[in-house]
Amino acid sequence: MEAKIFIPSNALALLLAFLLCISLADATTTKNSSETYTNYLKKACNSTLYPQLCFESLSSYTSTIKTNDLKLSTKALTVTLKAASNTSKLVTSLSKGGNLSMTEAGIIKDCTDEMGDSIDMLKQSLKALGSLNGSDHIQFQISNIKTWMSAALTDETTCTDGISERKISDEVMRKIRKTIVHIAMLTSNALALLNKLPY
Numbered sequence: 001m002e003a004k005i006f007i008p009s010n011a012l013a014l015l016l017a018f019l020l021c022i023s024l025a026d027a028t029t030t031k032n033s034s035e036t037y038t039n040y041l042k043k044a045c046n047s048t049l050y051p052q053l054c055f056e057s058l059s060s061y062t063s064t065i066k067t068n069d070l071k072l073s074t075k076a077l078t079v080t081l082k083a084a085s086n087t088s089k090l091v092t093s094l095s096k097g098g099n100l101s102m103t104e105a106g107i108i109k110d111c112t113d114e115m116g117d118s119i120d121m122l123k124q125s126l127k128a129l130g131s132l133n134g135s136d137h138i139q140f141q142i143s144n145i146k147t148w149m150s151a152a153l154t155d156e157t158t159c160t161d162g163i164s165e166r167k168i169s170d171e172v173m174r175k176i177r178k179t180i181v182h183i184a185m186l187t188s189n190a191l192a193l194l195n196k197l198p199y
Helices: 009-045 051-065 069-095 102-130 138-165 171-194
Strands: none
Touching (some): 069 138
């Protein structure tokens, strides 16, 4: 014969109320954490030249970044590198589109080379940033990263200047310029966030 367990109805009500309180407390903690992380990102982005772009490009990573300056710099650099790689592919594909004059083809080739150099500098920066914790020479490493990121920004600017100086009105050229300006803005923001690292 099975033994039946009897739970008084008031005990059951108390148990349910207790579980509900725990659930609400967890939801409140999660909401408060989320607000804290978002406010941290907004404040950090306000130190950049393009705060709205900074916030838009990083807001989906707030739960990863939390309130950690190093994680913020790393994620900003990762986002920039990914965008630069996509832009480089776009520029390369546009260069194969045909209907380009020799001058236009030359400009795109120069731009592709500049973007390649920029991507190399960003990769180098990201690798060095990832090894900061174990480094005895953190300030030296940070200085190197800033130099590489500045070089990446110079490469990007050189590309857009090359297009602007020739006053090319072709839609392809405008498209290239727009995407590379976007990368330069992301790079500038990532560099500004790196400058906030407390080392």
